Amino acid sequence: MAFWIASSPHNHNQTATSALMRLVIYAVLPGVFAQWYFFGWGNIIHIALAITTALTCEFIVLSLRSKNKTQNISKQLFDGSALLTAILLGICLPALAPWWISVIGVAFAIVVVKQLYGGLGNNPFNPAMAAYVMLLISFPIQMTSWQPPLDLINIDLGFTNTLTAIFTGFTSDGYSVEQLRTSIDGFTMATPLDTLKTNLGLGFTVFETIENSMFSNNLSSGLGFAFGWEWMNIAFLGGGLFLMAKKAIAWQTPISFLLSLLVCSIIAYSISPDGSASTLFHWLTGGCMLGAFFILTDPVTGATSVKGRLIIGALAGLLVYLIRTVGGYPDGVAFAVLLCNMTAPLIDQYTRPRTYGHNIDSVKSTITQEKANEKGEVK
């Protein structure tokens, strides 16, 4: 009998794409649950819509692209990547955005950003974030119609009301989306980041701003967290830590991203404490944790070397902070992610790790030269 001879590596990792994607989807669920608890059914409906559209678009493009049509499509269709893109985009959308927002967004993400560049593994940009930016630029009114947390709405917003609001623009009782966005106090609600930015522009201090009911919360009244958003971000953090423990994502990107945000906010806070929010506020509002653990760590569009991941994370943190404080948009995670995706190939090229034993000849030659020089000096 003959032994089967194979070259190294002998230890194979059997995880397939679908297993990894499934793990990430499990990890994102606590965040989705927190979002449902604080903001109602809107995002769940958008996620469902997005998943349906994503699978349809993926199927159409795959059947257009594939040569032999029978077995490949179903495997690629259900590898979970399209599903994950749809879920991530559904989470990012404002809960009461009209239904066609998620349909157009996901169709753009799957068809243009992912499949036109060659499908899974070849897309230079994160599909969910590219689609989010496309939507934000194209439909600024719908994409900023954020719904306040359920506790702060004076209208009871159940499942059917949310569904009709998404599909027709009105709840079954006849309230418009604009009315739903009005809080108990009669203000139109924006996201906490948006409110903070507007108020700082108007000359208020951070401390005056966080007395707004939107910032009141059951964690700590003094810290000025955004109501609802902090639990969502903590849930995403938990999911991210689970992924890290499972080694599904590299630890470098999120850690360096959060540290970079910490450094930026501490510097700003030490310069003008009245005009800049705390680090914890930056960490726990907007899409910070989702971006750090689920989007920046995308194995396709992020950097691949250890140093590269550290650089990408730090760059993303700096960009997010800059866009949040001096940029035109209230939250900058999506823009920062796209900008980092653009730089990833270049960063990868310059942070290529040295292989063991590589470049030994040049080291030897320098050593011999040094020796020769020393001898010359002695003589």
Place this chain on the structure above:
Amino acid sequence: MSIEKDSISNEKSAEELSEFNAESEEQITEKLLAKQALKAEYKELAMQGLWKNNPGLVQLLGLCPLLAVTATVTNALGLGLATLLVLVCSNATVSAVRQWVPKEVRIPIFVLIIAAFVTCVQLLMNAYTFGIYQSLGIFLPLIVTNCAIIGRAETYASKNPIKQASFDGLMMGIGFALVLIVLGAIREILGQGTLFDGAELLLGDWASILRIEVMHLDNQFLLAILPPGAFIAMGFIIALKNAIDINIKQRQPKITDQAIERVRVNFDS
């Protein structure tokens, strides 16, 4: 004597006549051939300008105005016509002066010629179609730097006679204008749901009836109107063009060499 002379002259003239006939036949055939060649050349020029070597789709020249002003069909049409006019005039002029232009300084001279025509067009549009002049803005004077125009002057007009050069300019200009109009139509329908919105700015007051509301949009699809949408739509148009080309290629019968195969017959087995 006279008769003899006459007969001689007759003979001579007959010979001459026959020679002349032969010559004229040759000339006629030559002329016919030349005419056919010219016709083929014109056909080829049209084919090149409109499809095979389209400045917008294949050469990818003049992308700056192509992407910047095609938010509506009216703007696209305005810029397309302006470019067409400049292209025809500049090609004709460059071709007319090609004998006297030194090789070393040809580019500045071409640019001067083009700039002169662009100035004419700009002043005309300022006078007669002020609305479109305003909405085209800087991209009207920027036709001077349109690579498609200077490219045609350099590669074709400076080496060929006036007629062909003008025809080449016409075809290239039409090809460019068509791409502009298609892109403008796609972007206008996606962005505003209309076609020929504001056509009265270009064509006079009667043209306001041209406005078609293709679909009613509550919200503008801003991406289609903004420059990134132009890039994406342009990509799709180029992809469509390439797909059509591939389709045409596949339909043509393949010329295959007759392969000679040898069969070795093994009697042992």
